[in-house]
Amino acid sequence: MKQITISIIIFIIIAITAFLFHSGCGIDQNTDQTTPSPTPGNTPESTQGKAIGTVWIDPATKTVDMNEDVNFSLDVYVNSGSQKVAAYGIDITYEDEIILAKSVSAGVDGFIAAANIDEPGFISTSGFDINGKGPGTALHLLIINFEALATGNSPIGVTVNSLTDPETQVIGTPTGEDGNVEIISGK
Numbered sequence: 353m354k355q356i357t358i359s360i361i362i363f364i365i366i367a368i369t370a371f372l373f374h375s376g377c378g379i380d381q382n383t384d385q386t387t388p389s390p391t392p393g394n395t396p397e398s399t400q401g402k403a404i405g406t407v408w409i410d411p412a413t414k415t416v417d418m419n420e421d422v423n424f425s426l427d428v429y430v431n432s433g434s435q436k437v438a439a440y441g442i443d444i445t446y447e448d449e450i451i452l453a454k455s456v457s458a459g460v461d462g463f464i465a466a467a468n469i470d471e472p473g474f475i476s477t478s479g480f481d482i483n484g485k486g487p488g489t490a491l492h493l494l495i496i497n498f499e500a501l502a503t504g505n506s507p508i509g510v511t512v513n514s515l516t517d518p519e520t521q522v523i524g525t526p527t528g529e530d531g532n533v534e535i536i537s538g539k
Contacts, residue, residue, distance in 0.1 A: 402489065404433035405524025407442060407512050409531030417538040418500050426508065426531065427459060428494035430515065435523045436484025437461075437491060441477070441513035442528070444496065447506035448472035450535055451498045459492030461485050484518040500535045507532050
């Protein structure tokens with residue numbers, strides 16, 4: 353009898369824990385399961401040929417004229433195919449003598465748990481959303497704001513450390529596609 357009572361108590365504790373975990377523990381979370389349509393100006397250059405799990409910078413190449421404005425942004429997109437994005441870890445590198453990261457924010461379809469821009473030339477970002485976002489072939493995950501410091505080229509490296517859905521399944525083959533920023537002094 354004692355074993356049956358202990359088994360029932362353990363079962364109830366597991367059931368309550370599972371319920372709380374899946375319900376968000378009372379945390380108000382966005383439960384909207386629709387994928388927002390891209391807004392004009394936030395549509396990536398091309399999603400053609402992007403494999404599932406690919407994370408890319410948009411635009412892939414950008415020219416910034418320091419005489420017009422030293423501040424600019426790059427968007428980060430992901431192709432999650434038919435899976436929602438629930439967690440990611442992405443590192444981005446750049447030439448810190450040419451440009452400097454000023455901030456990182458969530459894109460239209462994005463979320464952020466942490467973004468570290470303290471080390472010049474290196475951005476480390478991660479995010480977690482229990483319900484996941486998407487799915488989609490061009491989810492607008494992040495916006496990175498930069499300041500141009502000097503003329504020259506800065507390759508933008510993208511490394512995907514992790515990319516998973518709400519069931520912790522890896523999304524496609526997580527791969528980063530690099531970009532490039534050219535800073536000019538036109539006029």
